[in-house]
Amino acid sequence: MPQLCLSGLAGAPSPKVTQPLVVAGRARHQSLWQRRHSAPLLSAFSAGLIFAAAVRSPCSIVRRQGRMAAMAAMAATPEVPESFRRLVAERAGESVRAVAVVREGTTPEPEDGQVLIKVITAGINGGCETFRARGERAFAGMQNVSDYALGSEGAGVVLRAGTGTDLQPGDAVAFVGNAFAELNIVKASSCHRFGRASDMQAQAFRECAALRISGLTALVALELTGEIKQGQTILITAAAGGTGHFAVQIAKLNGARVIATCSTEEKAKLLRELGADRVVLYKQEDLSEVLSKEFPEGLDLVYEGVGGKLHETALAHLKEGGRQLQVGYISHYPQAAGKDSSPDSSTDQGKTLGDAFWGGKTWELPGNKTVYFNVWEGLKRQTLSEPPGGKPLERLFNLWSSGRLKAMVDPKAFVGLEQAADAVEFMMSGTSTGKVVLDIQAL
Ligand SMILES: NC(=O)c1ccc[n+]([C@@H]2O[C@H](COP(=O)([O-])OP(=O)(O)OC[C@H]3O[C@@H](n4cnc5c(N)ncnc54)[C@H](OP(=O)(O)O)[C@@H]3O)[C@@H](O)[C@H]2O)c1
Known part of the structure; x- marks a missing residue:
């Protein structure tokens, strides 16, 4: 998280505050799979039109094809608006809700190595957004800045590409950068292209926004840092x-035995469907007892993001x-919510998890255990470019596009910049x- 959340530290000031707009309701998505399956039908339909035109006269088909090609090119190159809205913090404060205001600015031009993106979906990384809004930890510099941009990850459509990038207008990309904005300038190197926007439905943008940081974190952590191996026992909180749901699937793809924690039966059902071998409802069952009884040999690997008691229990069973x-x-x-009242510390190290996390520490513990x-x-x-199995982002998106990795998006709909704080909360x-x-x- 520390590296990936640092996007947009130098948010540029923008000229005027606008009234919140009324945002149209979200037409809930047709799935990517439905869209993919409908594509051949559309092609057949277009082919039929061309055939019908050809029967009329050879000249008319040439004219009609020319018009269709021009229309297709227009559809593939979306219009660039002259101005856009984005969410900024006027100054650091209590929460995203307390600091966020909508501002309007003139559409910027991408420079060398940059692209201008029409943002379709922002991923919500609530912890990161809250630290950013408060100007704490890695965002301490924000205490002295006004009008800094919010949001850290998203997916959208390239509108313009600067020199020195392979991306093209009309490309669908998932990116790391300030995504609580209708348009954004992003480094091309922070983008991952997942197709042409004209071939995609909104749901694909939601899923790819999820993959870009949440999915990549799980893949890099488990395969590169954890060096997960077949037959290992892993706990995922x-x-x-x-x-977490990406971690469960990536662990299973690597042949591990997965113990997964969650708080409700509904979540447990989903985890079983994703392949978790043992689901522990940690508010009803004692995780430590389950581990001692059912996994007495201990844990090879732990993917832990909750802290507090879960951190300590996991460490005790490593x-x-x-x-x-x-x-x-x-x-x-x-x-x-339900903030843990126990001290944010590790009994082994006597240091806060927060300090260790934001300091990017590695703890070498007795028994050759590593945190x-x-x-x-x-x-x-x-080698960043070629670890086993290919570059991490390519491997991740290939797993998704081949249907071997599911990106689950919460069905609760949040629409428009005005609902960013609702989504974070x-x-x-x-x-x-x-x-x-x-x-x-x-889209
Ligand atoms: N290092 C990185 O690059 C990186 C990247 C992405 C995420 N992360 C970290 O991974 C963790 C999970 O992040 P996420 O974005 O994927 O969130 P998330 O898992 O979608 O949401 C948080 C979940 O944590 C559990 N939880 C337990 N105690 C909680 C509490 N007191 N308040 C709120 N939630 C609590 C809840 O699930 P149950 O209680 O039902 O299990 C909750 O649904 C976070 O610590 C996040 O900072 C790190």
Whole structure:
């Protein structure tokens, strides 16, 4: 999280505050699969039109085809508006709700190596947004800044591409950058192209926004930092959440035995469907007892983002040589629902998880156990460009597009910049399932 959340630290000031707009209701999505299956029908329909035209006269087909090609090109290159709206913090404060205001600005031009993106969906990384809004930890510099941009991840359509990038107008991309905005300038290197926007439905943008950080974190942490192996036993906490549900599937794809924690039976059902071998409803069952009784040999690997008691229980059951991937500590984040009242510390180290996490520490503990607070550490050990199985982002998106990895998006709809704070609070409520997203505008 520390690296990925740092996007947009230098949000540029913008000229005027606008009234919130009334945002049209969200037409809930037709699935990507439905869209994909309907594509051949559409092609057949277009082919039929061309055939009918050809029967009339050879000249008319040439004219008609020319018009169709021109229309297709127009559809593939979306219009660029002259101005756009974005959500900024005027100054650091209590929460996203307290600091966020909508501002309007003139559409900027992408420079060398940049693209201008029409943002379709923003992913909600509630912890990160809250620290950013409060100007705390890695965002301490925000205390002295006014009008800084909010949002850290999203998916959208390239409208313009600067020189020195392979991206084209009309490309659908998932990106790291300030996504609570209708338009955004993003480094092309922070974008992952997942197709042509004209071939996609809104749901694909939601799923790819989820993949870009939440999915990638799980893949890099487990495969590169954790070096997960077939037959290993892994504990995953907040397993039905934005990053957790990817971790469960990636662990299963690697042949591991998965113990998954969550708080409700509804989430447990989803986890069983995703392949979890043992689901522990940690508010009803004692996790430590379950681990002692059913997994006495201990844990090879832990993917842990809750902190507090779950962090300590996991660590206590880590086997010799085991690795704990401490992806976060949400139960101690400001604004987290049901905030953990226990001290944010590790009994082993006497230090707060927050300090270790934001400091990107690695704890080497007796018994050759390791706790990674920078779960991206493994990228350093591999050649970034070619770790086994291909580049991490390519491997992740290939798993998704081939249907082997599902991106689950919480069905609760949030639409427009005005609902960003609602979406963040929902994500921090402890009740969401899969990835929470905010639809910024229609495709
Ligand atoms: N290091 C990175 O790059 C990186 C990237 C993405 C996410 N993360 C971290 O991974 C963790 C999960 O993030 P996420 O975005 O995927 O969120 P999420 O799992 O979708 O949502 C949080 C979940 O945590 C559980 N939880 C337990 N105690 C909680 C509390 N007091 N308040 C709120 N939720 C609580 C809840 O599920 P149950 O109680 O039902 O299990 C809740 O649904 C966070 O710590 C986050 O910071 C890190």
